Every structure is written in C-alpha cells, then in structure tokens.
Amino acid sequence: MRKIFLASTLLLAAPLTALADDGMSYTYVEGGWNRLQLDAGGAGDVTADGGYVRGSFAVAPQFHVIVGASRVSGSEHAGAARVKTTLDVPYLGVGYHAPISDGLDFTSEFAWNHRSAKSDYRVDDARFRETSRFNEVLGMVGVRNRFTETLEGWLKGGYANGGDGQDARWYGVVGGQVSFTDTWGVVLEGQFDKDVSEYRVGVRASF
Template sequence: MRKIFLASTLLLAAPLTALADDGMSYTYVEGGWNQLQMNSSILNDPKANGGYVRGSFAIAEQVNVFGGWSRVSDTTRYAFSSVKTTLEQPHLGIGYHMPMSERVDFTADIAWNRRTGKGEVHSDGMTYSTKTSVNTAVGNFGVRGKPSAKTEAWLKAGYMDGSDHFKGTWTGTVGGQVSFNRTWGVVAEGQFYDDFAEYRVGVRASF
C-alpha cells in the first residue's frame, strides 16, 4: 500500500514538475551582439554594430527589476579622413507580469534610458570630438508566452519620450528564445521606433 501511495504521489507530481520546468523565468542574465539601423536614403541607410548585456531579477511574485548596457559604433573612411560614430545606452527599469493562462503572461514595464552619442573625426593627424546625451523614458505593455516547452515569444508596444527636444514616438518590440535546458537559451529580438531598428542576438542564462 505504501508503494502504491508513493507511486501515485509521483505520478500526480509529474505534471506539476513539468509545468515548473517549462515556466518562464523573470530572473536572468544575457549578453550578445546588437545592431542599430537607420532608415535614411540621404545617409544610405547607415548601420552600427556592437554588443550588449542586460539582466532581470524578480523581487516579488509578479514584479521584476531590470537593466542593461549596449554600445554600437561605425566608422566611415574617406580619402584623407575618417569619421567614427558611437552610441552607448544604459537603461534601468521595473516590470510587472500577470498570468493570462498557463502559458501566457501579460507584461508591463517602464524604464529610463540614457543615449550618449560620440563623434570623432580624424583628419591630417588631428582628432575632433563631439558628444551629446539625452535621457528618455519608455513604457511598454504586451504579452510573453511559451508556444512549446523549449521556446518563448514576446510582443510589446510602447511609447518613448525624452528631454532636450527629443520627439516622442511609438515603439514596438518582438522577440523569442529557444532553450537548450532550464538554464541556457539563445535569444533574438527586434525593437522598432521612428526611423530606427535595433536587433539583438544573444545567450541567456535563466535562474
């Protein structure tokens, strides 16, 4: 009788364990490659490449804090000079999520972002530098779900506004993850606003 009880307990616990293994974690660290693209025919649709790191930490059952840093740069060379442009973006925010079903969460977040652009012109052995920064705030809402045990997908819409005459604009974000196990996965994401698009591909460790 004891063996039957133990076997029954394990069978009943198995679906719960599988659901826990397949659950979405809001505590993770991530890093990889990113690219910033600008839609401008005058500038020949410039692109800048670089890297990023970011992470999230669940501070309550439905609340998490997150932050990160990214950097992209591009160098244009001419006959007797070159121009290097660099953009750095640290960000920090707080998020909320609420289950809509066993596999789908409603998500909302708000974040601060500081965009710092640097320009360096090298010509005739001389270097001329410029630097400008702007603070922005962005609020998002969307959904995050698990199409299957090893995959995740998310979709967000938001609005971004900032200081120093930064023009407010709507934003859209779409992304997904393929998991190798409970900890490791590969992430891809695209964020779109105004005439810009940011793409990220990285490795995520979830806890």
C-alpha cells in the same frame, strides 16, 4: 490553533506560488551581439555593431527589476575624412507581469535610459570630437507566451519620450527564446521604430 494558522497561511500563499511558477522565469542574465541601423534620410543609412548585457530579477511574485547596457559603434569614410561614432545606452527599469492563461502572460515595463554618443572625426592630420547625450523615459506593454517546453516568444509596444528637444517615438519589440536546458537558451530580438532598427542575438541563463 496552530494547525488552523498553518492551513490558512498555505491557502493564502497558494495563489502567489501559482503566479510565480508559471513556467517562464523573470530572473535571468543574458548578453550577446547588438546591431543598430539608422535611416538617416538623404544622408544614407548608418549601421553600428557592438554588444549588450541585461538582466531581470524577480523581487515579488509579479514584479521584476530590469538592468542593462549596450554599446555599438560604426565608421564612415568620405575621401580623406573619417568619422567613428560610438553609442552607449545604460538601461534601468521595473516590470510587472500577470497571467492571462496557461503559458501566456501580460507584461509591462517602465524604464529610463541615458543615450550618450561620441563622434571622432579625422580629416588628414586634424582630429576633433563631438558629443551628445540625453535621457529617455520609456513605457511598454505586451505579451509573453510559452509555445512549447523549449520555445517562447514575446511581442511588445512602447512609447519613448526623450525631452531635451528629442522627438517622442512609438516603437515595437518582437523576440523569442529557444531553450536547450532549464537554464540555458538563445535569444533573438528586434526593436523597430520609424527611423531605427535594432537587432540582438544573445545567450540567456534563467534561474
């Protein structure tokens, strides 16, 4: 009886093991450089640089939790006037993935972030600050593919709704990772919508 029970348990666990061991880890931490470019129309383009950290943690064979944060800042000068703007974005979400074929996964994410911006103005000896903040809810679907043992890539499409008078937006994400060991790799990623482009270059440790 015990042997039958053990055999049944192993057979039931086998599909879950296959899903978890697909060659692409959903548990990792990474961090690096972040650039945001805003097309401000007649006011010109705005560029801000900074950094980001994020992590993904598998909590079940097909589910993972995503956390992260980024900060970018940029300065503009016009005569005696100077303005420095800083944008902070913490991020929290949950993801789902399922195999489509060998080395190819369907992925989806549902997440929340809080965008907080502050602009410090200086005109001669006068100084003042403006702040703004709002929450966004995001949904995203895509695919993640392992091309070789050391190269993988992903392509995603998403929708973000900010509420509080903010325009909803569609956006796309394209990225990839080059792995040097089973743990360490370099990640390059771009995120694009109508008015904003965001680029990331980071180092990832997968577990």
